[in-house]
Amino acid sequence: MSNKFVVGADVGGTAVKWIAGTDPATPEFSGEIPTCPNDIEATFQSLADAVRSKTDCTVNQFGLACAGVIDPVTSLLCGSPNLPGWQGKDLHLFAETIFPEAAVTIINDVNAALVGEWIFGAGRGHNNLAMLALGTGVGGALIIDGQLVTGSYNSAGEFGHMIIERGGLECACGNKGCLEAYTGSRGIVQRSNTELSVADLFKKAEAGDQEAIDLFRETGEYLAIGVGNLINIIDPDLVIIGGGVARAGDLIMKPCIQDVSKYVLASIKPEEVVVPAKLGINAAAIGVAVMARGNA
């Protein structure tokens, strides 16, 4: 089995989650290291050290998922606001450096998470899927007819920058009224008029705090506009909701599903179409490992 050892890593703005093993679905090893947003070399070295501290297997395939827009031809990271020091870097080069014997696969993190959900998670058995990843920002990914849709200019899946309220709240991208400005953790905290994190706001809501409950309900209602737009545009089998913010679960999902029904054809049942992600924080690492393995 030594020629079938795969590593999958998912680089976000704060942490790199990784898995390693012979089968991406049941990885023998996994872990998490902090990302250095301004030092790509140091981050890759830490990742290599972390994997090597657990196994000395030769890595045959290395799948690297990364936040941001990745040029599929040059593998340059062209846009990733949360990894400022990585801007313009050749991801393939760094990936090859740490695992020189591995075949390298590189892909955007939300695309990777959707592939993970498609093969092993909420999307299993379906070939038309959209995914919204609610994190600090809001990412998206799209599978149509069993194929990832990356777009003609590498910009498909930027669901967070769909405008849902002309002239609305300011988004980190500079525009106003983007879905991300309402449903990303940055936007939720801003709307809360507190200094609390989303995790803390979630704890308050769980403890019965009405203001916090209302905040997540409104988040679900804004999300419903984005989900409704996706259904009216692409009409996938499922819209999978993932990312850290989605851990608020029914606090967001229930009002979202309720409101989606207002925006779409009566024949569509939002409670069947809009579903939570299943794989949790390792979805992207698993997904990109599957792609690296050539199973996807």
Add this chain to the structure above:
Amino acid sequence: MSNKFVVGADVGGTAVKWIAGTDPATPEFSGEIPTCPNDIEATFQSLADAVRSKTDCTVNQFGLACAGVIDPVTSLLCGSPNLPGWQGKDLHLFAETIFPEAAVTIINDVNAALVGEWIFGAGRGHNNLAMLALGTGVGGALIIDGQLVTGSYNSAGEFGHMIIERGGLECACGNKGCLEAYTGSRGIVQRSNTELSVADLFKKAEAGDQEAIDLFRETGEYLAIGVGNLINIIDPDLVIIGGGVARAGDLIMKPCIQDVSKYVLASIKPEEVVVPAKLGINAAAIGVAVMARGNA
């Protein structure tokens, strides 16, 4: 050539445009008859009479494009607000009745128009296309990887009901802030605070009337939000703008293209991506005839 005679018809709320001939690209015959929105049988009979008044060729293929949502299995027209009397009718049955020897192909009108533009018009040579048809309402269609995307629940391409301004103008669908409420002719007239038709408003703008010019400029700015959302979601090669309202040309297209650049990645050139339709009023009749012929 008698076994290669094809008729393409495009049923809208006010008129049926039709073409007939051996080659859909250069039809020998074409015409237009009024639609009876409450009498499907009378409309089909008029269509048959109109075609028969010009040719007595046996019709081998009959392509029927129709406004509204058509169930692909039963060919029932399930949703078409501008054809109230056609609701729930089996389009295939009526199509077979008037041309009994023809193989029948039935498809939504905007899908048909996009196929027309794809094969013979603005979309030639591209395999990832979105189309917005600005008429009384606003329809849409999508080709990804050379395939029409009709959606899992037959609802893809409902671009007009994408919400661009939460709590905005009322739409005919009952929701608020739909793209259609701003960029369909009904919405444009409403925003003009006049009793004039879009055609009259267009004449005023062409004659230099500043209020009318501003009205179309704003229409272009609203359209840009919808186009920007489409690019951020699907990122097609081209977004083709057609339909009667699009005849306002640069009055709408210029401000639209200018604003799209605010909403999409800097690497995307809106002046190359956002293009006017080329085939004019017969796009859908030509497109569905091509599909009927099996060329698409």
